[in-house]
Amino acid sequence: MGAHPTGLGAAFIAAAVSALSARHLRLSGSLLCAMFLSWVVVLHIPRIAAAPGIETRWTSGFVALAMAGIGLLLAGGSDEAQGFVALTTAIGASAVWARRRRRLRE
Numbered sequence: 712m713g714a715h716p717t718g719l720g721a722a723f724i725a726a727a728v729s730a731l732s733a734r735h736l737r738l739s740g741s742l743l744c745a746m747f748l749s750w751v752v753v754l755h756i757p758r759i760a761a762a763p764g765i766e767t768r769w770t771s772g773f774v775a776l777a778m779a780g781i782g783l784l785l786a787g788g789s790d791e792a793q794g795f796v797a798l799t800t801a802i803g804a805s806a807v808w809a810r811r812r813r814r815l816r817e
Contacts, residue, residue: 719746722742722743722746725739726739726740726742726743726782726785729785730785736785736786737786739785739786740782740784740786740787741782741786742782743778743779743781743782743785743786744780744782744783744785744786745782746782747775747776747778747779747782748776748779750775751772751775751776751779755768755771755772755775755776756772758771758772759772
């Protein structure tokens with residue numbers, strides 16, 4: 712369980728650094744998109760199908776889908792999107808790391 716949040720945090724940080732430095736945008740954006748789309752397919756769609764009346768499951772699924780779209784923006788190399796992508800990936804990275812630290816304390 713410890714390697715999973717660490718890997719996710721590293722992926723978010725790498726995507727943020729890539730967006731801020733404008734290097735390897737297509738690769739990092741494509742990998743970020745693939746990661747979130749895999750979450751949608753593997754995690755969110757089955758959870759939504761199991762209980763379609765629970766709104767938070769729909770919300771989580773759409774958030775993951777939106778993050779996949781942000782990865783596509785980054786992969787497209789849009790100058791306007793770089794700052795937004797860097798900000799959202801940095802926020803995602805800090806959330807993953809905070810959650811990991813909280814779980815280690817428990």
